[in-house]
Each structure stands twice: as structure tokens, then as C-alpha cells.
Amino acid sequence: MVTRRQILLGGLATAGAAGGVLAANGAAAAQAYREGFAAAELKSQTKVAKQKSSFNGSHQAGIEQRAQAHANFIGLEIGSKITKDDMLRWMVLLTDDITRLCNGEPVLADPEPDLMIGAANLTVTVGFGPALFKKLGLESKVPEGFAELPGFKIDQLRDEFTGGDVLIQLGADDLLILSHATRALLRDSEPFGTVRWQQAGFTNAVGSNPEGKTQRNLMGQVDGTDNPEFGSKNFANQVWITGGPAWAIGGTQLALRRIQMNLPTWDMLGRNDKEEVIGRHLDTGAPLGQKNEFDPINFDAKKENGLQVIPPFAHIRRAAAKRPGEQFFRRPFNYQVVGAKPGELDSGLLWTAYAADLTKQYLPVQQRLADFDLLNKWTTPIGSAVFAIARGFEPGQVLAEELFS
């Protein structure tokens, strides 16, 4: 069987050979064919590493784009003597590092530059927690609607996944490149702060899931169906800050929640029960009673026995906006680590909400879900942090300069 890739490679190789035929004899043509084939093969084998995501512009990278295969969310706490001036020097370093790394190049003074074989769609996103504004006396520069979340009765938050002054969020389609970039940024962050937590997440590998297809979480559910479309007005309205302090205009607000899943008990449910808990068909992701993932949800539909097709406790009913504007963008990554007890896995979701105003858009939804959502029986928030994400930077500009100068 001939695969599409072999056809592509063959075509490129033939193109290479054609030049050779014109130039010389059969042996040269054969040589040109081999070289053309090898070059195309090499290009194909390194194509994931060679991908770059754009990182300059009015918004930071790593938000309005497909979730990469791997992500690291890192929460740092600044040193007790750190000033605004120190923060600005940190941002200068990060800006230089981000520019080089996202171009697939090693940072300055990289002790292992040979590891940086490409960008693999690396993105770096930087934000600031509520405590930072207090520590540095920057209360006047807090964007509207940005504040610590209230406690929810479902929360069982652990210190090691909660809070933080500075967020560095990285994503890449290659885990080794991501790891190297993470080390580079943390090495250059050392004079300014210490790592409070690092949370690693993953989605499907590139080439495993069709582009644009909604990812599944570890409970098997499609996760992110209601997201606004990239590049749409809807996306811009939900996500990007348009007023207030200049450093945040074009930025956003992030709620990062570490949601632990009790998969052993979830696995015990039958397929119908699982679908009723979420309110969607597991295979297609369609709302119950519908055929396709993106079909509209009919919350009023009743079954013959008079019960609602989408039960009162279903997650999608509780999560649906009750007032205009109660919408936000989610870009979740899965996590799986060794559990606290021997032989136990700890699996779940690095759940994210990106919103221009967390208080208006996200908080009412989270409150409803905390009050009553059957899904809570199998999920527990064990970490929580919010960050105000700075606007993007153009070449020559310094990330978040307006906040610290």
C-alpha cells in the first residue's frame, strides 16, 4: 500500500531528479533522486520540531490557538526584597528568552544549546497573581474583575497547587523541547523568585487528532465544545481585555483549576449514566437527543415518561450561561501522576478559563457548578490560582513593561 506521505516524498524526489537528468547522465540522475528523497524524508521527520507559533502582537501566544501536545504551568513566588525595578529586569530577560525560544533557538548562555532543535510550536504566556499587586503596591493597575476566587464548598485545595505571584505557562508539541525551554526560563527567573508549583499537562500528539477536533478529557468526554471560534469576534469579546490599565489591554484573565478525577468510581458507571451526568453523548459529543457535537442544546426537551432529556443535574445544564456574558474560553490539558497511596494514579484536568473579566464571566458559572452539579461526585478541585495575563509585545518591546515602570 502506498501512503499519501510516500506519494509526496516520491513527488519531491522526482522533482529533484528532473534537474539531474537535464544536467547529466543516468548516474547523476539517480544520485539526484536519492538526495532529493533523503532531503524530503529528513524534512518530513523533523516537521514537528520546525513548526513555529507567532509570538509577537497585541496578545500573548498560547491562548488563541490549538492546545499543544504538552504544557507546563509554573507558579512562582517573588523574593521578599524584589522591587518593581527588579521585576522589569526579569521581564527583559524573559522577553529575550521567549523571542529566542519561540524562534527555535537556544537562549543566550544556554549551557545545553544543542537540545534546542526547533520550536515545536512553543508558546510562553506570562501573568501575575493578585498577591503580586499587593506586594509591589500596584493595586491601581489591577484589571477590572480580577481578584482571588472565593472558596467553593467543593474545593479541597492543596497549597502545592494553589496561588502564586507570577505565572509562566508553556506549551509545545515536543516534550524534550518544552522541558529545555522550561529550564531556560526558570534558570533566568532564579534571581527573582522561587517555583511554588509546576503542573504538567498533555493532550493528543500532533498527527493523532484532526486539527480543530475537540479534545477529550480522561473521563472520555469531549471537552471544550462551547468554546468561541479562534479569530472570531466572539472570541475577542470573551477573552481579551479592552479597557483599564494599559499593560493589560489585549491581555486576559486566567483561572487555572487542578481538577482531580475519581476515575475508578467513574469507570463503574454505565454508558447511559455517564451521558446523563454530562448531558452529552459520549461518542459524538452531541447534546442528549441530538446527532452532532455542535447541534444546539434543547434544555426543554422531554422524554416519553415526562423526564427531561437533559437531566436537571447534568453538567451542561448547570454550566450553561444564565445571563449574557457568562461565557469564557477553555483550553484544558490532562494530567496523570502517581497518586498519594501506593498503586494509585492521580488523574485529572488542568482546567483553564480565559476571560476578559473573571468576576463577571466565570464566577457565576463556577458558583452554580459548585452548588449543584452531579459531576462533582467524581471530580474534586485540588488546586486553584488566578492570573492577570499581560498584553502581547511587539519586537523591541518588553513584556509587561507598563506594569512595572
Place this chain on the structure above:
Amino acid sequence: MRRSALISLALVPALLAPIAPAAVAAPAQVVVADAWVKASSFSDHTGGMTGVFMKITNKTKRAITLLTGTSSIAGMVETHQVVDGVMSKTARGIKLMPGKTVTLEPGGLHVMLMGLKKPILAGTKVDLTLKFAGANPLVIKPMLAKTAAAGEETYDPGMSH
């Protein structure tokens, strides 16, 4: 990106030469890339010192020697070497052979900024003009100071801190 910028700068004189010879700058004799300054406990105070590292390329067909330099932040600029883990001033600068690139790096050849007038901390931008025998002085883009563990060397006991 940086490389293509350097290349296009190098091409500009050749492209413009026949049209507007008066506006043409001399072709670059020496090109510097990836320059950085080490921030450490030696550099975090007035009077301190530190090393500067870079890739430096001789674009001419003759040998050039990097002799010294000037920086608004340093009282003195010297060329140094590290031999068997001990740093000392080079006797006759740093020789750049025609067409070759020399890498100044921790644990090897480097430029030393001494008698610092201000502390150099991680993220500080530092200016530097390099001076040569056989080439014009070169003002390099403000360099970033970074902490780096590589090439920790002991200092020649004869050197004042």
C-alpha cells in the same frame, strides 16, 4: 531572525553601491552575535567586575586583534583567558583570523569589564564598544546580563577585585 538581519545588513552595501555610492557604509569588518554579560556576586556592586561573552567573526581577509574596549559602566575593559581554571589577562589581545569566528565563552577567552561604576544584575543592559588592531571600533548592541553557572573559574590572585 537575528542571522537574517545580519546577512541583509551585509548585503545592503553591495546592492546599493552602483546607485548611491555616497550613502554606502563600509562593509562590516567584524560581526558580533549572541553577546551577553555574566551577572554574579562579582558584578553586583560598584567596583566589581565581570565577563562578556559572544561570537565574534572577522569578515576581512586579514588578521584582526581584539585589544580592548570601552563601556559606560566599566572603568577598564580587558581581554582575558582562562588557563587550567585560572583567569588572567591575555598578553596580546584576542587574535581573529580572516573569515573565522572566535567564541568568547565562560571558561575560555572573554572580555572583562573591571572597575564597575554601577552594579550589573541579571537583566541589566550593558553597552560596549570593542577596539581592534586592524579594524574600526565596533559599537555592539546593548547586551543582556544573565546569571550562568558555566565555566566557574578562580581568579588570578594578583588581580584586584
